[in-house]
Amino acid sequence: MLAQLCAPASLGLAGPSKGLPRLHARPRRPDRCRLATRSQQAPAEQRESTTPAEAVPRSAAGRSVLTTKQEGASTDLAVILPRLKELVLPYWMESDEKNSARWRLAGVFALTLGTTGVSVVFNYLGRDFFNALSAKDQEKFTEMLIKWLLGICAGVPVYVLRDYYQSKLALEWRQWMTERFTADYFYDRTFYQVQAGALVDNPDQRIAVDIRNFTDTALTFSVVMLNAVVDLVSFSGILYSIYPPLFAALLVYSIGGTALSLRIGQPLVGLNFQQEAQEANFRYGLVRVRENAESIAFYGGEDNEQRLLNARLRAAVDNFLELLKASRNLSFFTSFYRFLISVLPAAVVAPLYFRGEIEFGVINQSASAFNHILTDVSLVVYQFEAIAGFSAVVDRLGEFREVLHGSRNGGTATVDPIALAASSDAEDAAPAAGSSSSSSGGVPQGAGGEGEGGGITITDLPGTSGRSLLDIQDLTLRVPSSGTTLVSGLTLSVTPGQSLLIMGPSGAGKTSILRTVAGLWNSGSGHIVRHGQPMGRAEGEGDIFFVPQRPYVVLGTLRDQLLYPTWAQPLEATEAAAAEAAAAEGGKAAGSSSDGGGSDGSGGSGTGSHAAAAVSVGSSDDSSSSSNGAGRRRPLPTDAQLREALRTVQLAPLLERIGGNLDAVADWASTLSLGEQQRLAFARVLLAKPQLVLMDESTSALDTRNERLLYQALRDAGITFISVGHRPTLTQFHERVLLVHGTGSGLDAADAAPGGWEVRPASEMSLEKALDYMG
Ligand SMILES: Nc1ncnc2c1ncn2[C@@H]1O[C@H](COP(=O)(O)OP(=O)(O)OP(=O)(O)O)[C@@H](O)[C@H]1O
Numbered sequence: 001m002l003a004q005l006c007a008p009a010s011l012g013l014a015g016p017s018k019g020l021p022r023l024h025a026r027p028r029r030p031d032r033c034r035l036a037t038r039s040q041q042a043p044a045e046q047r048e049s050t051t052p053a054e055a056v057p058r059s060a061a062g063r064s065v066l067t068t069k070q071e072g073a074s075t076d077l078a079v080i081l082p083r084l085k086e087l088v089l090p091y092w093m094e095s096d097e098k099n100s101a102r103w104r105l106a107g108v109f110a111l112t113l114g115t116t117g118v119s120v121v122f123n124y125l126g127r128d129f130f131n132a133l134s135a136k137d138q139e140k141f142t143e144m145l146i147k148w149l150l151g152i153c154a155g156v157p158v159y160v161l162r163d164y165y166q167s168k169l170a171l172e173w174r175q176w177m178t179e180r181f182t183a184d185y186f187y188d189r190t191f192y193q194v195q196a197g198a199l200v201d202n203p204d205q206r207i208a209v210d211i212r213n214f215t216d217t218a219l220t221f222s223v224v225m226l227n228a229v230v231d232l233v234s235f236s237g238i239l240y241s242i243y244p245p246l247f248a249a250l251l252v253y254s255i256g257g258t259a260l261s262l263r264i265g266q267p268l269v270g271l272n273f274q275q276e277a278q279e280a281n282f283r284y285g286l287v288r289v290r291e292n293a294e295s296i297a298f299y300g301g302e303d304n305e306q307r308l309l310n311a312r313l314r315a316a317v318d319n320f321l322e323l324l325k326a327s328r329n330l331s332f333f334t335s336f337y338r339f340l341i342s343v344l345p346a347a348v349v350a351p352l353y354f355r356g357e358i359e360f361g362v363i364n365q366s367a368s369a370f371n372h373i374l375t376d377v378s379l380v381v382y383q384f385e386a387i388a389g390f391s392a393v394v395d396r397l398g399e400f401r402e403v404l405h406g407s408r409n410g411g412t413a414t415v416d417p418i419a420l421a422a423s424s425d426a427e428d429a430a431p432a433a434g435s436s437s438s439s440s441g442g443v444p445q446g447a448g449g450e451g452e453g454g455g456i457t458i459t460d461l462p463g464t465s466g467r468s469l470l471d472i473q474d475l476t477l478r479v480p481s482s483g484t485t486l487v488s489g490l491t492l493s494v495t496p497g498q499s500l501l502i503m504g505p506s507g508a509g510k511t512s513i514l515r516t517v518a519g520l521w522n523s524g525s526g527h528i529v530r531h532g533q534p535m536g537r538a539e540g541e542g543d544i545f546f547v548p549q550r551p552y553v554v555l556g557t558l559r560d561q562l563l564y565p566t567w568a569q570p571l572e573a574t575e576a577a578a579a580e581a582a583a584a585e586g587g588k589a590a591g592s593s594s595d596g597g598g599s600d601g602s603g604g605s606g607t608g609s610h611a612a613a614a615v616s617v618g619s620s621d622d623s624s625s626s627s628n629g630a631g632r633r634r635p636l637p638t639d640a641q642l643r644e645a646l647r648t649v650q651l652a653p654l655l656e657r658i659g660g661n662l663d664a665v666a667d668w669a670s671t672l673s674l675g676e677q678q679r680l681a682f683a684r685v686l687l688a689k690p691q692l693v694l695m696d697e698s699t700s701a702l703d704t705r706n707e708r709l710l711y712q713a714l715r716d717a718g719i720t721f722i723s724v725g726h727r728p729t730l731t732q733f734h735e736r737v738l739l740v741h742g743t744g745s746g747l748d749a750a751d752a753a754p755g756g757w758e759v760r761p762a763s764e765m766s767l768e769k770a771l772d773y774m775g
Pocket of ligand 1: 196479480481486504505506507508509510511512513
């Protein structure tokens with residue numbers, strides 16, 4: 001409505017809003033008000049992002065793919081249109097609520113038709129109104145004035161309701177689409193592949209901001225298009241009936257204008273694409289400072305951070321300057337184009353008026369009709385910047401969708417050659433991350449495809465056989481892109497109670513072996529058989545637990561830290577599962593449905609609503625401990641068990657500090673010391689009680705006493721472990737030691753060979769020998 005009120009020569013009640021949401025902050029334009037109708041929703045937050053491509057830790061050859069991606073912004077309709085189709089159709093064709101969504105869309109379209117009807121009525125009212133004015137017919141003028149006012153009362157609700165329902169529908173569509181994207185993003189650990197392979201820049205921004213802009217603009221645009229078609233038909237008749245040459249002038253004017261604006265505004269598409277990424281990079285730089293405040297402060301790295309941030313800001317500003325220039329050039333043209341409209345129709349029909357062939361009101365009517373039609377056929381001219389911004393959003397989202405779907409379908413629609421080099425492995429790893437946990441016969445995953453080695457396959461055999469927990473067969477690991485061999489032909493099995501320590505120089509490939517078992521690394525060849533399924537796939541299930549090098553602390557309560565990831569479900573779900581499990585246990589469960597938030601005497605104020613179950617931390621003969629296979633749900637631990645786990649890992653003082661309240665919320669990542677976080681990670685393991693836990697330098701921040709206590713607790717709980725570590729003191733907690741030589745550099749042992757490895761009884765590993773291999 002605002003748009004039309006601002007349009008030159010518009011004398012009737014406002015026509016429909018022709019303004020598309022603005023997808024970028026742009027220079028102010030003379031026609032700003034027409035673009036501002038719904039646009040304010042987008043710019044303020046559209047540049048939010050947290051994960052730019054530069055943040056990818058180890059993309060191939062250490063190169064960021066961001067530049068390539070940005071330069072790859074597509075202006076090609078052959079790329080944009082299919083992507084647009086793939087993005088638009090699912091909600092309307094596949095959504096469960098498709099019927100109601102379609103009906104609601106039909107309602108919005110009906111209201112849009114209503115707005116056109118109102119415009120036509122006001123076109124005629126305007127004519128009679130000005131005729132009465134020029135004829136000085138007071139009675140007629142009063143009658144027209146009343147009609148006009150009544151028309152406004154009847155017409156305004158149509159516009160308001162159309163805008164309301166359109167926005168509501170866009171919001172629902174956004175929610176549906178965002179849930180779809182996040183489901184694909186987390187499916188089979190695709191988020192990890194996207195990050196590790198640098199497949200797209202700023203996935204978070206694409207999910208949080210681009211989807212919102214997309215749904216909002218797509219819906220607005222479809223309404224504008226519909227309106228334009230109906231307007232065109234309605235007002236063409238009016239204009240043609242007034243004066244056919246005026247109609248011909250309009251066609252020439254609009255077609256010429258559209259062609260010129262396309263040519264002038266062409267650079268805007270690529271510049272908009274880049275602006276999105278540059279702004280996201282800048283914001284991510286700020287997020288990194290917040291997340292690493294202490295490290296930066298210790299290093300005194302403020303100046304460096306500031307320089308980096310300024311560089312990112314400069315990149316965003318430089319690009320925006322280019323955007324401003326391109327926008328300015330387009331504005332020169334569109335402003336002339338727009339302002340000429342106010343006089344063009346009057347100039348064309350004026351001779352008729354002077355000859356007395358038409359009345360004064362007809363001049364206004366023709367100007368109004370001309371303006372309507374011109375707006376319809378000049379959509380591209382008026383909205384070029386909005387369309388350019390929209391194409392950038394379609395391009396970014398379409399590219400992201402292809403990557404996610406490529407991953408879901410077992411391949412990767414990677415569009416970047418550099419990322420490809422790094423992610424040929426990642427591609428294969430995607431399916432390997434384990435969708436087969438429910439299979440009964442063992443499902444090979446991660447089909448080969450890696451150039452040199454044919455890829456690594458993983459088979460999950462549900463249920464532990466009792467003889468072996470993990471079999472590694474002829475495993476060769478290569479560094480992505482460089483192809484350097486880290487480990488060659490590794491073959492070993494881990495049986496219950498036969499814990500293994502992996503040692504070797506830094507960069508030898510110790511973590512990579514764990515990654516491979518977890519299904520996160522596929523550069524190389526060989527086969528892995530996991531007897532039992534990894535944790536975290538389904539609530540309370542799993543036999544293999546991974547503890548990464550950097551402990552991950554979730555946002556939330558202390559309870560959330562302890563339950564993650566085994567019971568990381570909404571509380572209602574876990575409670576239901578716990579109740580189910582307790583019932584199934586048929587009385588084995590401890591019986592009380594609440595431990596009273598402090599019934600163990602620690603004075604906590606936990607929720608007290610968790611069903612109790614027979615998990616006793618640290619006891620290996622517990623009937624619920626892992627002994628025979630996957631698929632069993634672990635009962636939700638009681639508050640008493642959570643507290644016991646904290647005590648076992650020497651975190652009782654922490655519990656006291658927070659008044660024994662398991663539901664205390666804090667920024668745990670910054671309040672807990674690294675050692676405390678590592679102990680928390682052990683508490684998780686003790687509660688989840690897997691058959692096998694793979695730990696990557698999980699005690700590196702602990703003193704030897706705590707280290708001993710934690711390993712002893714694992715043994716007492718009957719958990720077999722594979723540890724990666726550098727400390728020679730670790731050998732005493734393990735039965736065997738796997739020594740990996742890596743690339744051979746930095747090894748002191750004379751018999752160490754690149755890619756070589758050897759397994760020895762831990763008892764044979766003297767301190768000297770261990771140190772020898774540490775390089
Ligand atoms: N995604 C990747 N792309 C390229 N190279 C990688 C990637 N991930 C790991 N590497 C390289 O593979 C080698 C082995 O890394 P890994 O983390 O397994 O070593 P590590 O033995 O655990 O080292 P440390 O003891 O220092 O933790 C290193 O040279 C590392 O830089």
